[in-house]
Amino acid sequence: MASKVILHVGAPKTGTSFVQDLLFSERRALASRGILYPANRFDAHFLAALDLMQLPWGGIEREAIGAWDRLAKEARAWSGTVVISHEILATASRVHVARALESLGGDVHVVYSARDLVRQIPAEWQENVKHRRRTTYAEFLADLQEPARSSEVAQWFWGVQEIPDVLDRWGSTLPKENVHLVTVPPAGAPRDLLWQRFAGVLDLDPHAYAREEGKTNASLGVAEVAVVRLLNEAIHDVVHNHNYRPLVRENLVHQNLSADRRSPALSVPPEVWTWADQLSRSWVAELEQRGYDVAGDLDDLLPREALPFTDPDDPGAEALADAALRALAAMTIEAARTRDEQAHLHQEIERLHREVSAAHLTRFYRLKQWLVKRAKKSPTAARGLAAYRRFRG
Numbered sequence: 001m002a003s004k005v006i007l008h009v010g011a012p013k014t015g016t017s018f019v020q021d022l023l024f025s026e027r028r029a030l031a032s033r034g035i036l037y038p039a040n041r042f043d044a045h046f047l048a049a050l051d052l053m054q055l056p057w058g059g060i061e062r063e064a065i066g067a068w069d070r071l072a073k074e075a076r077a078w079s080g081t082v083v084i085s086h087e088i089l090a091t092a093s094r095v096h097v098a099r100a101l102e103s104l105g106g107d108v109h110v111v112y113s114a115r116d117l118v119r120q121i122p123a124e125w126q127e128n129v130k131h132r133r134r135t136t137y138a139e140f141l142a143d144l145q146e147p148a149r150s151s152e153v154a155q156w157f158w159g160v161q162e163i164p165d166v167l168d169r170w171g172s173t174l175p176k177e178n179v180h181l182v183t184v185p186p187a188g189a190p191r192d193l194l195w196q197r198f199a200g201v202l203d204l205d206p207h208a209y210a211r212e213e214g215k216t217n218a219s220l221g222v223a224e225v226a227v228v229r230l231l232n233e234a235i236h237d238v239v240h241n242h243n244y245r246p247l248v249r250e251n252l253v254h255q256n257l258s259a260d261r262r263s264p265a266l267s268v269p270p271e272v273w274t275w276a277d278q279l280s281r282s283w284v285a286e287l288e289q290r291g292y293d294v295a296g297d298l299d300d301l302l303p304r305e306a307l308p309f310t311d312p313d314d315p316g317a318e319a320l321a322d323a324a325l326r327a328l329a330a331m332t333i334e335a336a337r338t339r340d341e342q343a344h345l346h347q348e349i350e351r352l353h354r355e356v357s358a359a360h361l362t363r364f365y366r367l368k369q370w371l372v373k374r375a376k377k378s379p380t381a382a383r384g385l386a387a388y389r390r391f392r393g
Helices: 016-025 027-032 044-053 060-064 067-077 087-091 094-104 117-130 137-145 152-161 163-171 193-201 222-235 241-257 270-290 317-360 363-375 379-392
Strands: 004-008 081-085 108-114 179-183 293-295
Touching: 004 094, 016 027, 016 081, 016 193, 044 060, 044 067, 044 081, 044 087, 044 094, 060 067, 067 081, 067 094, 087 152, 094 163, 108 163, 108 193, 117 137, 117 152, 117 222, 117 270, 137 152, 137 270, 152 163, 163 179, 163 270, 179 193, 193 293, 222 241, 222 317, 241 317, 317 363, 363 379
Parallel strands: 004 081, 004 108, 108 179, 179 293
Antiparallel strands: none
């Protein structure tokens, strides 16, 4: 059984992609130091989390069947430290948490990374849009502030972002010193500060695994995200998810619009900032009483002054047209590349057909065809065919 299991459970948009990319890339070096990151593919822990919580996820959940049990079995078989990380684990119910902790056994430490709400709210809405949702920003903000939190959007957001609740669900049966809260530094802090905090709770030397860049989630401006949301409305019923992911999320968003962001960053209106600030202060007061291990400063969870607000539901005709033209150009270039690739493949298929046809015209091939037909009726021919096949292996 593992001497220690470090279970990093979120939250989304708090540097999780960077940490997971580093752990996966360095898994062999980590194993040589007694630290197991059990993954044979980058999304192994995502699939395990889907399986643990039985979450539907656009059909991907079918790949996940049995993934958590396999992950837990591998963790139990390791004698040193095991690290497991995925942000959707933050939404696990108490039943899911109990199953996870029981299946892992040993000395489990839960790690949760958190960022102030004023940065998390627009980031989460943008992530929703990148996953083909059509909810406007105004609707999203209204859903979050609704007391009953009845919408699917609100239930997901608070399930992964309500810091005291997530830590209580995951940490209520663990010693306080086994529950670690990593706070994301405010804007303007040294770029490696968050990694240093993560490294501390993961028992890693931050300098041994330091990187200039890691896997990050692409960020869009107000006009760019508005274009993607409107595109979602236009293609919702005609483009399936297996095409949406490579075409829109990867090509359009990650490789083009986010790399050429020209409009202001997303923010929140003043009244939402006030509401988020009050809620955050109540969280910090509660966390101060609980006695968890904090890597960073609880004041990092209090919103700083908000960026100027530009409404992504109405970014202005000029900005919207500019972003839409760039999106059209990117998709046209991708369509042209795909057509060229298809033409090349058709040429290859035609060439192979010609080679096969040429082979069929040879006297030796016709003799083999005759022998196969004769073997169905003649025992002597059948023995000859069998001898030929043994000779050819």
